[in-house]
Amino acid sequence: MSITEAVVLGIVQGLGEFLPISSSAHLVLTPWFFGWPDPGLSFDVALHLGTLVAVVAYFWRDWLTLATHGLRGTRSREGRLFWYLVVxxxxxxxAGMALEKYAETTFRAPGLVGLMLIFMGLILYWADHRGPRARGIWQVGWGDAFLIGFAQALAIVPGVSRSGATIAAGRFLGLDREAATRFSFLLSLPIILGAGLFSLRHIGAQDLTFPFWVGVVTSGITGFAAIAFLLRFVVTRNFNVFVWYRGILGLLTIVTALSR
Known part of the structure; x- marks a missing residue:
């Protein structure tokens, strides 16, 4: 893998993991559009390691507070939120363990990825505009946690978007944009950590090349910037720009797949 490819894929992962545009879709489509070789599972681990560093760097104080209260029980709002995130x-x-084989093969078909980009973009638009949503993050309950978690499971299909699915679910359940986005980002830490640990079996010392570490650093820096950007963005704006982006990319992908 060239350094250019590592940088581009690192940026794609960092942005796509936290913006509601699907990092997995972009990691499928970028090599497909440019004719690059499949980066392989070892580089996928590098990219997830970078985004893990990003979310830990941004939210470590929040998670430390939540875990400290959570281990004492559910009396405090911080303790309850910790266990909601666990649930x-x-x-x-x-879903990741059960469908791993399909996620690496069947679900990566460009036509399917394009359809999911469009479909979940429409779902995000509907969830964001179906009426006033004013519940804050401290008003999340057990049912909310389970339903948002189920939405996250759907992101095993590239094009769905983990952040897009969980933010849309939060909006459907009545959370305001900032609360839905923050809950989604907090929830990303354990799932990215788990996915990274689960994938470590695929790499060895020979995979720890310079492009590997370029991918880690690039995705980490870009991911941190994407978190900071979106948390500020949703205070005053809706998700329409991401819906339009998903629709255009999805249509371009489908047309390209049909023409090849």
């Missing part, structure tokens, strides 16, 4: 992690973790 929400379970469906995605089970």
């Amino acid at each position: 929400a992690t379970v469906p995605g973790g089970l």
Whole structure:
């Protein structure tokens, strides 16, 4: 893998993991459009390691507070939120282990990826515009946690978007944009950590090349910037720009797939 490819894929992962545009879709489509070789599972681990560093760097204080209160029980709002995040992690973790083979083969068909980009973009638009949503993050409950976790499990299909699915679910459940986005980002830490640990079996010392570390650094820096950007963006704006982007990319992907 060239350094250019590592940088581009690192940027794609960092942006796509946290913006509601699907990092997995972009990691499928970028090499496909440019005719690059498949980066392989070892580089996929590098990219997830970078985004893990990004979310830990941004939210480590939040998670430290939540975990400290959570281990004492559910009396405090921080303790309850910790366990809500634990519950929400379970469906995605089970889906990842059960459907790993399909996620690496069948689900990566460009035509399917294009359809999912469009479909989930429409779902995000509907969830974001179906009425006032004013619940804050401290008003999340057990049912909310399970449903948002189930939405996260759907992101095993490239094009769905983990952040897009969980933010849309949060909006459907009545969370305001900032609360839905923050819950989604907090929820990303355990699922990215779990996916990274689960994938470590695929790499060895020979895979720790310079492009590997370029991917880690690039995705980490870009991911941190994407988190900071979106949390500020949703305070005053809706998700329409991401819906339009998903629709255009999805249509371009489908047309290209049909013409090849």
